[in-house]
Amino acid sequence: MESAPPVVVAIDGPSGTGKSSTSKAVAAQLALSYLDTGAQYRAITWWMVSNGIDLEDPSAIAAVAGKPEIVSGTDPGNPTITVDGMDVAGPIRTQEVTAKVSAVSAVQEVRTRITELQRALAGSAERGIVVEGRDIGTTVLPDADLKVFLTASPEARAARRSGELKGSDVHSTREALLKRDAADSSRTASPLAKAADAVEVDTTELTLAQVIECVVTLVQEKQAGK
Ligand SMILES: Nc1ncnc2c1ncn2[C@@H]1O[C@H](COP(=O)(O)OP(=O)(O)O)[C@@H](O)[C@H]1O
Numbered sequence: 001m002e003s004a005p006p007v008v009v010a011i012d013g014p015s016g017t018g019k020s021s022t023s024k025a026v027a028a029q030l031a032l033s034y035l036d037t038g039a040q041y042r043a044i045t046w047w048m049v050s051n052g053i054d055l056e057d058p059s060a061i062a063a064v065a066g067k068p069e070i071v072s073g074t075d076p077g078n079p080t081i082t083v084d085g086m087d088v089a090g091p092i093r094t095q096e097v098t099a100k101v102s103a104v105s106a107v108q109e110v111r112t113r114i115t116e117l118q119r120a121l122a123g124s125a126e127r128g129i130v131v132e133g134r135d136i137g138t139t140v141l142p143d144a145d146l147k148v149f150l151t152a153s154p155e156a157r158a159a160r161r162s163g164e165l166k167g168s169d170v171h172s173t174r175e176a177l178l179k180r181d182a183a184d185s186s187r188t189a190s191p192l193a194k195a196a197d198a199v200e201v202d203t204t205e206l207t208l209a210q211v212i213e214c215v216v217t218l219v220q221e222k223q224a225g226k
């Protein structure tokens with residue numbers, strides 16, 4: 001039997017809408033690769049913080065954007081991320097990195113560099129890939145076979161996020177999350193946006209299992225040529 005052509009799936013949306021959990025599960029179920037592009041922006045931000053780069057100064061960020069070597073593992077069962085050979089899966093999730101990532105990801109030189117990495121990984125995935133982020137359907141992979149834009153109410157997103165972060169309260173989590181969404185949506189370089197041809201799924205009232213099933217069905221329909 002001939003093997004199916006690779007399928008490329010772009011999943012975008014704001015924080016806490018379920019992109020990572022959905023993308024990982026969909027990729028695992030369909031034996032596709034998986035790429036968390038937020039982890040890449042977090043990794044370059046972690047490197048800049050660790051090296052004392054002035055994040056108030058976009059030109060200082062731009063000047064060193066090419067320095068760190070960022071490598072993403074694309075197995076949905078074991079996604080990995082390293083910077084210059086160091087495993088940074090833990091350090092990229094600190095509140096400090098979360099608070100600073102939008103300033104770094106707004107710099108065009110950073111985006112150009114990370115977008116190149118993303119396209120190379122998508123192009124080399126034999127069976128196909130699920131790529132999640134903010135600008136995958138609009139900029140990184142505008143020819144993706146399927147584009148999904150996940151949304152959810154700010155309350156649902158804040159409740160989900162604060163459920164993950166021990167000791168955080170929903171109110172401050174909500175404020176931090178909305179601030180980051182506003183920065184990501186208003187930047188000039190490849191802002192968070194829904195592609196015109198993306199399928200929007202509001203996950204507010206859906207369980208994670210329902211969202212996964214919905215996206216798996218959309219991918220299978222594409223693969224069947226519907
Ligand atoms: N539909 C859903 N209902 C309830 N909780 C969800 C749903 N989707 C995701 N979650 C939970 O919300 C949290 C954030 O999900 P995540 O996939 O990391 O979102 P994102 O990648 O969009 O920021 C995780 O703990 C996840 O298990």
Ligand SMILES: Nc1ccn([C@@H]2O[C@H](COP(=O)(O)OP(=O)(O)O)[C@@H](O)[C@H]2O)c(=O)n1
Binds near residue numbers: 016038133184
């Ligand atoms: N394709 C992408 C993905 C993330 N990002 C940036 O990276 C940050 C972290 O993304 P993330 O997906 O890890 O964030 P969460 O939704 O997990 O909180 C975002 O707030 C954006 O600033 C981006 O600019 N473009």
